[in-house]
Amino acid sequence: MDKNKILLDAKEWFKDSFAKSHIANTEKLINPKEFNINHFTAVYLANFLTGNSSPESIAKALLYPRVLGTSVTTIFGTGIQKFTSDVLGTFGSTTNGIDIEFIDQTDGYRKYCQLKSGPNTINKDDVETIAGHFTDVIHLSRTNNLRIAHQDLIVGVIYGKPDDLSNFYKKITKNYHYPVYIGQDFWHRLTGDFNFYDDLLAAIASVATETDFSKEFDDVIKALAATDEIKSISNHE
Incomplete structure (x- = not known):
């Protein structure tokens, strides 16, 4: 059994199937319709996370659980x-x-x-x-x-x-x-x-360690924060 081949194939799978899917799914999240937004808890969570309910704070409160939690689990499970x-x-x-x-x-x-x-x-x-x-x-x-x-x-x-x-x-x-x-x-x-x-x-x-999506993720936060729905939630805090 070629154990090195399994390791190499696992690395390729993680890079090509898992990481790329994670990035693609994250980039979709600039659209508020990707979320089932509860306007009350969105404001609460934004304040809990950052101390304010600015559009960017609300965007972060929506994005972090999806990007770092459920999205990852779903990709790995379905993959x-x-x-x-x-x-x-x-x-x-x-x-x-x-x-x-x-x-x-x-x-x-x-x-x-x-x-x-x-x-x-x-x-x-x-x-x-x-x-x-x-x-x-x-x-x-x-x-x-x-x-x-x-x-x-x-x-x-x-x-x-x-x-x-x-x-x-x-x-x-x-x-x-x-x-x-x-x-x-x-x-x-x-x-x-x-x-x-x-x-x-x-x-x-x-x-x-090769997957640094931080800059692109900041762009997703800004794009989501700039949408009318997120700004509307922020204005009605």
Whole structure:
């Protein structure tokens, strides 16, 4: 397994898919219609953040949560399939409901894995869906006289620590007895390198240091602040 190739592909994915999407989504936010603006809380948050409710302060109060929070989470979550194909394409599976297949480097058994981006990215319905997919795989394996043990059907969570896992993930293990491997444990099993997860984080961090959008972000703040709707909210504080 070429671990260096995975690291390089991860860097390219982060730069070309994640960072570029983040920038493109941010540049759209010069239009107030991109926000569901509550005029009362917008003024409050602007004052809370900067001590005044000028148009630029209101723009910042609207932009910061979107740009630094929900927008990033959404891009990473929706990009998981592209991450799978671009970074882990050599492990791709043709089995319905399975994202990747690989030989677990810690126990030597083939694992059939559904990939998830982070420790809080599934809900109650997803638990049932995942368990249903895994049950179908077991039935198919029996039909085709293949050995697929219960513990070889897994959920791989790309980042985080076991203590971070939501209760929905824990139900997959507790109620259905399918393993969930997260962060370092997942990448160790995939690559055989205990330190690979740290190397992956470092590789992505190196891309992040190249991404300075501060000047352009200031331009977005000014453009949003200059719109009639934002000025109107500011004038009616």
